[in-house]
Amino acid sequence: MMEYSKLAKDLISSQIEGWELAKKNYKDLGNVQVKEVLFDDFKIKVQFNPGRIRSSAAKVDAKTLSERPCFLCKKNRPLEQSELSIIKKYDILINPFPIFEQHLTIVDKNHVPQLLKGRMGEMLEIAKLLNEFTVFYNGPKCGASAPDHFHFQAGNNNFLPIGNELDILIGKYGKSLKSNNCELLAIDDSIRKILFFTSENKQDIEKEFNKVYELLETKKTDSDEAAMNVLARYEKGKYQIIMFLRGVHRPWQYTAEGDANILITPASVEFGGILITPLEKDFVKITKDDIVDIFKQTSIKKELFEALLIEIEQNS
Numbered sequence: 074m075m076e077y078s079k080l081a082k083d084l085i086s087s088q089i090e091g092w093e094l095a096k097k098n099y100k101d102l103g104n105v106q107v108k109e110v111l112f113d114d115f116k117i118k119v120q121f122n123p124g125r126i127r128s129s130a131a132k133v134d135a136k137t138l139s140e141r142p143c144f145l146c147k148k149n150r151p152l153e154q155s156e157l158s159i160i161k162k163y164d165i166l167i168n169p170f171p172i173f174e175q176h177l178t179i180v181d182k183n184h185v186p187q188l189l190k191g192r193m194g195e196m197l198e199i200a201k202l203l204n205e206f207t208v209f210y211n212g213p214k215c216g217a218s219a220p221d222h223f224h225f226q227a228g229n230n231n232f233l234p235i236g237n238e239l240d241i242l243i244g245k246y247g248k249s250l251k252s253n254n255c256e257l258l259a260i261d262d263s264i265r266k267i268l269f270f271t272s273e274n275k276q277d278i279e280k281e282f283n284k285v286y287e288l289l290e291t292k293k294t295d296s297d298e299a300a301m302n303v304l305a306r307y308e309k310g311k312y313q314i315i316m317f318l319r320g321v322h323r324p325w326q327y328t329a330e331g332d333a334n335i336l337i338t339p340a341s342v343e344f345g346g347i348l349i350t351p352l353e354k355d356f357v358k359i360t361k362d363d364i365v366d367i368f369k370q371t372s373i374k375k376e377l378f379e380a381l382l383i384e385i386e387q388n389s
């Protein structure tokens with residue numbers, strides 16, 4: 074088996090070496106300010122990262138998208154950007170605007186919309202090949218800044234707080250659900266609503282995920298995919314999927330005027346425990362109450378989550 078984690082890390086090193094923009098942004102990442110907000114059993118880190126403004130403030134309406142050259146299509150990528158092909162269908166790229174020390178974007182070679190349907194098997198395969206990384210997916214209305222071009226991202230393992238807190242969260246809030254194919258747990262840690270899938274067998278976990286995905290599709294209220302952020306990793310011989318069930322795309326604070334404004338677009342990274350604030354004013358003023366409020370709006374409502382769990386068990 075090719076050592077993709079090593080190949081991906083080599084790609085990152087050589088791009089930092091040879092591409093001025095990447096070099097500067099990865100160097101700046103070493104100096105970003107971080108503060109920790111403690112909850113009973115987990116923490117949320119707030120990272121002041123000005124380089125992420127283009128992503129956090131990205132306009133993702135159809136008109137804006139159709140009028141800009143797609144930055145993930147090979148023909149529009151910067152000349153300096155190199156790629157590493159994986160499972161024939163995707164290119165691994167360095168993310169030139171990093172949140173992690175090792176931050177990848179994994180793009181479909183074709184310009185097709187952001188939609189996870191039918192791709193979980195590929196996501197798991199990539200997670201296994203890149204086993205030193207956590208692979209993540211942001212839905213078209215859950216933080217993807219290029220919802221017109223399918224992509225995953227990946228960051229070095231154990232950078233997202235939830236990666237290390239999972240056992241504690243399961244122990245305290247985990248509820249085992251009846252399921253046909255793999256281990257399935259629901260976690261409501263008071264600010265996030267999570268489904269956690271795990272199995273040694275790729276087909277089994279994929280099948281169980283797809284069942285839940287299809288159930289969510291029957292409940293969505295608009296034409297986009299049901300709202301979700303999804304992490305996948307391969308650890309100790311097991312596939313793991315962490316699925317965050319989402320509410321609104323952006324909190325009311327995003328469009329608020331004056332002092333109430335907070336520019337935040339919650340996505341996989343935020344739900345994994347790192348809140349990115351591209352503006353210093355927000356980094357300085359954001360409080361624990363704001364964080365609770367933001368997660369509450371952008372997570373599925375508690376009563377909908379509980380109804381969903383009942384349906385999952387009835388379907389198994």
Ligand SMILES: [Zn+2]
Pocket residue numbers: 143144145146183184185221222
């Ligand atoms: Zn494209």
